[in-house]
Ligand SMILES: Nc1ncnc2c1ncn2[C@@H]1O[C@H](COP(=O)(O)OP(=O)(O)O)[C@@H](O)[C@H]1O
Ligand code: SF4
């Protein structure tokens with residue numbers, strides 16, 4: 001049992017600890033106590049598609065998201081506003097209203113079990129207890145008419161069978177842990193009596209209450225000042241060290257996840273366009289959109305003294321996506337191939353993948369990736385991209401030999417780089 005009160009504080013007995021009912025409450029199995037089946041991951045998101053069917057058309061908000069996550073790992077999900085980051089997380093949590101939402105394909109497996117086929121009752125057992133989410137807007141999660149302490153204690157009472165008094169004691173302790181002064185008094189107050197930063201902390205306390213296996217933090221620091229941002233990230237990391245939980249950190253700012261993510265998924269227009277380890281993304285980024293994000297990271301993260309260059313233009317409407325690569329209207333390297341055919345996913349042997357026609361062309365990458373992808377955190381040399389045998393690859397070189405195409409719809413472009 002990962003329940004650990006902080007040192008010197010009264011130990012509150014977890015009524016479910018060490019009992020035969022340890023992993024069953026209200027007839028629902030606590031999945032985080034179940035072993036992960038061999039060969040499976042803690043969380044597997046597999047080609048997930050979730051569209052909104054609205055009167056204005058079909059919004060392709062989650063359009064083929066795939067990743068795996070294991071215990072103790074932190075995944076950074078990065079992309080501009082409207083790229084589908086929150087909706088992906090809410091789909092995993094079963095929090096999207098269906099309709100207008102509809103799962104169009106793919107699956108989400110938690111400890112080997114599909115979350116998409118679970119009943120609402122089972123999902124209630126998962127939410128808050130196995131997978132908890134810190135929402136972008138604290139008021140989404142905090143109910144204005146209940147005391148903060150009662151809201152914090154509620155999940156402990158529902159999922160863990162705490163008495164009312166023990167739940168309030170534990171709520172007080174959680175508020176203290178997230179750095180809220182006067183926790184004994186604050187626990188009896190209402191959300192409107194908290195400042196914005198304190199509400200955010202209360203919500204983090206709420207998400208941590210049941211030691212979730214997976215903590216999804218949706219832009220948890222956007223509204224906070226830099227010092228509090230750092231404290232909150234540190235707190236989440238401490239909890240992770242103690243409990244071994246996984247974290248999904250959602251942000252529009254690649255810099256926020258630079259020091260904390262093990263893996264990073266870069267999203268554009270509902271689609272993951274690049275996925276890899278943090279080293280892959282910072283030392284060897286292979287997608288032009290990732291390069292654009294890197295060029296807009298403030299210099300304290302990259303050591304680069306150049307001015308920030310935001311990506312020109314706006315993301316496309318998710319109702320009428322461009323015909324070819326969804327980034328092509330804004331990509332400085334777009335070719336006719338890009339404008340006419342959507343790129344497939346090109347995966348390197350180590351699992352690093354990119355949805356760009358030229359992802360596996362070393363010259364394309366070498367000549368165009370930003371300098372700061374080599375200078376981040378001490379300047380590790382950029383790896384040379386090896387072209388895996390038989391992998392489909394487009395080349396920007398005019399006279400490049402036709403690449404062997406395996407299962408890809410496109411042929412080699414004969415158009416040359418326009419940039
Ligand atoms: N209930 C809804 N109905 C229709 N479209 C929605 C709904 N919720 C979100 N969207 C759309 O889904 C897209 C992705 O949104 P979101 O995941 O919130 O973006 P991000 O978190 O990356 O900023 C946006 O275009 C948004 O307008
Ligand atoms: S496929 Fe073409 S338009 Fe899309 S990111 Fe790659 S180079 Fe740019």
Ligand SMILES: [Mg+2]
Nearest residue numbers: 085086087136
């Ligand atoms: Mg969002």
